[in-house]
Amino acid sequence: MITVETSRPAAARHYAGLSLRTWRIAGIAALLAAACVLPFSLSSYHLFQATQVLVYAIVLLGLNMLTGFNGQISLGHGAFYAIGAYTAAILLDKTGMPYWATIPFAGLVCLVAGFLFGRPALRLEGHYLALATFALAVSTPQILKYKHLESWTGGVQGIIISKPDAPAGLPLDSDQWLYFFCLIWTAPLFVVGWNLLRGRTGRAMVAIRDHPMAAATMGIDTALYKSLTFGVSAMYTGIAGALGALVAQFVSPDSFGFFLSISFLVGIVIGGIASISGAVFGAIFIEFVPNIADQISKAAPWAIYGIFLIAFMYLMPMGVAGVVRFAAARFARLASARRPG
Amino acid sequence: MYARRAWLAAAALAALALPAAAADTPGVTVSEIKIGQTMPYSGPASAYGTIGKAETAYFNMINEQGGINGRKLNLISLDDGYSPPKTVEQIRRLVEQEDVAFIFQSLGTPSNTAIQKYLNAKKVPQLFVATGASKWGDPEHFHWTMGWQPDYRTEARIYAKYILKEKPNAKVAILYQNDDFGKDYLIGLKEGLGDKAAKMIVQEASYEVTDPTVDSQVVGLQSAGADTLVTAATPKFAAQTIRKVFDIGWKPLHFMTNVSISVASVMTPAGPEKGVGIITASYGKDPTDPRWKDDAGMKQWRDFMAKYYPDGDQADASNVYGYGVAMTMVQVLKQCGNDLSRENVMKQAANLKNLDVPTLLPGIKINTSPTDYYPIQQMQLQKWDGKTWVLFGDVISGEGS
Numbered sequence: 001m002i003t004v005e006t007s008r009p010a011a012a013r014h015y016a017g018l019s020l021r022t023w024r025i026a027g028i029a030a031l032l033a034a035a036c037v038l039p040f041s042l043s044s045y046h047l048f049q050a051t052q053v054l055v056y057a058i059v060l061l062g063l064n065m066l067t068g069f070n071g072q073i074s075l076g077h078g079a080f081y082a083i084g085a086y087t088a089a090i091l092l093d094k095t096g097m098p099y100w101a102t103i104p105f106a107g108l109v110c111l112v113a114g115f116l117f118g119r120p121a122l123r124l125e126g127h128y129l130a131l132a133t134f135a136l137a138v139s140t141p142q143i144l145k146y147k148h149l150e151s152w153t154g155g156v157q158g159i160i161i162s163k164p165d166a167p168a169g170l171p172l173d174s175d176q177w178l179y180f181f182c183l184i185w186t187a188p189l190f191v192v193g194w195n196l197l198r199g200r201t202g203r204a205m206v207a208i209r210d211h212p213m214a215a216a217t218m219g220i221d222t223a224l225y226k227s228l229t230f231g232v233s234a235m236y237t238g239i240a241g242a243l244g245a246l247v248a249q250f251v252s253p254d255s256f257g258f259f260l261s262i263s264f265l266v267g268i269v270i271g272g273i274a275s276i277s278g279a280v281f282g283a284i285f286i287e288f289v290p291n292i293a294d295q296i297s298k299a300a301p302w303a304i305y306g307i308f309l310i311a312f313m314y315l316m317p318m319g320v321a322g323v324v325r326f327a328a329a330r331f332a333r334l335a336s337a338r339r340p341g
Numbered sequence: 342m343y344a345r346r347a348w349l350a351a352a353a354l355a356a357l358a359l360p361a362a363a364a365d366t367p368g369v370t371v372s373e374i375k376i377g378q379t380m381p382y383s384g385p386a387s388a389y390g391t392i393g394k395a396e397t398a399y400f401n402m403i404n405e406q407g408g409i410n411g412r413k414l415n416l417i418s419l420d421d422g423y424s425p426p427k428t429v430e431q432i433r434r435l436v437e438q439e440d441v442a443f444i445f446q447s448l449g450t451p452s453n454t455a456i457q458k459y460l461n462a463k464k465v466p467q468l469f470v471a472t473g474a475s476k477w478g479d480p481e482h483f484h485w486t487m488g489w490q491p492d493y494r495t496e497a498r499i500y501a502k503y504i505l506k507e508k509p510n511a512k513v514a515i516l517y518q519n520d521d522f523g524k525d526y527l528i529g530l531k532e533g534l535g536d537k538a539a540k541m542i543v544q545e546a547s548y549e550v551t552d553p554t555v556d557s558q559v560v561g562l563q564s565a566g567a568d569t570l571v572t573a574a575t576p577k578f579a580a581q582t583i584r585k586v587f588d589i590g591w592k593p594l595h596f597m598t599n600v601s602i603s604v605a606s607v608m609t610p611a612g613p614e615k616g617v618g619i620i621t622a623s624y625g626k627d628p629t630d631p632r633w634k635d636d637a638g639m640k641q642w643r644d645f646m647a648k649y650y651p652d653g654d655q656a657d658a659s660n661v662y663g664y665g666v667a668m669t670m671v672q673v674l675k676q677c678g679n680d681l682s683r684e685n686v687m688k689q690a691a692n693l694k695n696l697d698v699p700t701l702l703p704g705i706k707i708n709t710s711p712t713d714y715y716p717i718q719q720m721q722l723q724k725w726d727g728k729t730w731v732l733f734g735d736v737i738s739g740e741g742s
Contacts (some may be wrong), residue, residue, distance in 0.1 A: 043437060
């Protein structure tokens, strides 16, 4: 059911005179170039949406590591997103730390939180883990309202954050700068994620997912890998949460309801389980489809959303990334067939 | 000849003036006023979504009657699912993409908090927000934000006024939900009782929305010797409180927040006979109250509902509410005349004098000024007789210092 983009002997294949590797690098370079041009061609509202897509993409990559690659289902990533957002907001609000310095802290806090949560959760498999993380998600908004934490969290009122301005000397407005600031975080996190998942670590994670006993026999420390995956996944989500707080300029318990966690899960399934590029497609889905649904019907926006969901699952059972991969393979076959000899 | 030249000059002036006027009045053309709004059409507060629909219907009615100064009202009402980040996104879309003239009646305290700073920085009016929190009337810091209904503190001050007058030696207990809604009542009650607050309030108890019941709090308040109880609880907890107070044989003078007076969701589940004598304050006419069966204002509302919002529930007070706010908005736009700049919209919203809205209780008027951003600050008390709420006494003003 779940497939992985296995690393093929890429260098051996050539299409239209270029190796697959070159094609891939060219594609990524084009994508990055497009991402850099975007802020100058979009209105500030659309740019704001694009920034949110970047933020969601980080979350989905993090969740995909855990659920897609490592096979641990989490219904509670909204909680880590909230922890990241609140860490950044509290640091900004209480200590006056510069906004850019809060992001690594949010990541660190979530890394520790995720590792600590992942440790006892090791005993839980499959559905039981899903329930444990579910508990995390439903309790988060209420913990944030807890009266003894109120002096920090601001209780139900939440915390208002000022929008960061572009550093002096850069000819950007604050929306454009925020987009680039998120891009500066997104791109390296994807590179790191790529290296992590494509290497030894990634293979160990997949092995644990596919056959934990065999993986342990091969000498993989399953307990350590599983809790580390949990930690790293939470770290990605926390960083995204902190960036998301800067984008929304506001955190409150109601911002991090259970539905957020479900949205993330929807995102990775729609984008493509165990696919790195799928994180971006999933992010686009969770950002835009609710808006489209709302435009179609005010009376039942979630019914429309549901129809979209079913249609996607029916037409693209491997997620959007699966379809893209399939189309690319088709194209490649055509291209190599046309080659003489 | 002279007349013709004057006419030409006027035309030229008008031609010059028009584009200039259009430039600093976003969302306004000769034929249209674009208005933005976010509403929870989905999510935990979706029951309130009907307010947005009633307001859209009201504006449709105005448009059918020719609009305001020939301009049609175009309300763009977007779903935010009661999630503040979504509200931020939708409001940015309305302001930056749709170019609306102003924001009207966005619903929810957290949602409006999330956008208040942004809208004030952009100088976009955030008019008549649909929340009862007290913080929306702060023209000094937030010139562009205004509420509509009486806020929780105003209401609590009205209870305090009544207590001071009718029961000056009362031993007051308060039960409140531990959030900004509940705390507003605590603050308002203390403000209203003034320097007597410390002596009169014998016990304060709070509960969390996550608590299963409030039984132990109620018992605790009774044993503190209180003979007067102010309950600032949401419907489920309000029903529990009424039942428990009755069951333990406590007979305090009981004030219930206006939030929890629905017959269907509070009084009936609690047991209608258990709540006899409870006092609450009200400002609008209840659509289920037989007293207003032949009332001209409510008849007008029913005709409106039948014609422009036939799917709407005529027993739902939210639809009466939406009608009243939309009417206030239309009055503001009428006062603006042809100057529909954001500055003037805000100026006229802060310049409502004794506006009569037919769905408000008789005697309650809407008043605002550049320093008073609380449109409705009068309420009338009513008592539960076991079947319905019965108004008594005069309209009381809860205006703070």
